[in-house]
Amino acid sequence: MILIDGKQTAADIKKEIAAEVEEMKANGGKTPHLAAVLVGHDGGSETYVAFKIKDCAEVGFKSSLIRYEDDVTEAELLAKVEELNNDADVDGFIVQLPLPDHISEQKIIEAIAPEKDVDGFHPVNVGRMVIGLPSFVSATPDGIVELLQRYNIETSGKNCVVVGRSNIVGRPMSILMSQKAMNATVTVAHSRTKDLNELCASADILIAALGFPEFIKGDMVKEGAVVIDVGTTRVESDQTKSGWKLKGDVLFDEVAPKCAAITPVPGGVGPMTRVSLLKNTLLAAKKEIYK
C-alpha cells in the first residue's frame, strides 16, 4: 500500500514555485501578488487565511489581507472587489467563504474578474474548465489531480466514484476525472444515491468528499483501490492541546490495508489544496490563463 504524501508533494511544489518566482524577479519581472478578503472572525476562516498568507511568504509572493467586521454591507464588499479587479498590482484575490448571511456569496463570486479569480469559483472559470479550456480550477480538485499525476496513478479507463457533488469539490472533481487528461469513467454519488456501499465497492478510484467522518468503511472499498480522502471534520479529542483533531471521511485503519494507495488525513489532500492556490496565483501573475 502506498501512502500518498500530500505534505511532501506540496513541499516539493512550493520549492518549484519559489524557484520560478526567484527567476521571474531576477529577470526584472513583477512579484506575484495575492490578496485575501476576510470578513468576521470565524476560527476556521482565520486559520485558512493565515495559512494562505504564510504560504505566499514562503514562495516569495507578495500578499495583502483586507479585513472587515461581520457587519460589512454587501455594497461595501462589492466595492472592494471592484477595487481589487482594477488594482494592477494585485494578480489574483480570494474572498474567504463563508460570508455572513446578509451577503450573497454568489453575487460576490460573480463580481470577481475571472482573470483574477484564483479560487476558480466564478462561473466563467467553471464553464471554461467544463469544456476543457485553460481556467483557474478550484484548489482542492486541482490538488487531487496533481497528486494522482505525481504518483503516476493510472486513471485511464478506471471506474472512479466521487462521493459528494459540491461546487467546490465533488462536482469539479468528477468533471476533471472524466476529461481527456484523466480518462476515467466517473459516477457522482450524493445523499440521494441508492446502494452507495455497492457503488463505492465497485470503484477503482474512490474520492470521498462528503464531510462525514469515517463514513467509508472497509467493506465499501474494493481490494487494490486508490482512495482519496477529502474530508476534514474537526472532532473533539482529549489527546490534543486544541481539544480537537481532524478526521477524514474514510475509516483509515480498516480501509488502508485493502488499498493500492490512499491519502491520509491530515497530510493528504489538505496541503495540496493550499499549494494549488499558489499555483493559480502564479498562473495569474504570468497571465497564462487569460492572455
Ligand code: NAP
Ligand atoms: P458539502 O458542500 O457539504 O457537500 C457534501 C456533499 O456530500 C454533498 O453533495 C452531499 O450530498 C454529499 N453527502 C452528504 N452526506 C452524504 C451521504 N451520507 N452519502 C452520500 N453523499 C453524501 O461539502 P464540501 O464543501 O464538498 O466538503 C466535503 C468535505 O471535504 C468536508 O469535510 C470539507 O471540510 C472537506 N474539504 C476539505 C478540503 C481540503 O483541502 N482537504 C477542501 C474542501 C473541503 P447532497 O448534494 O445530496 O446534499
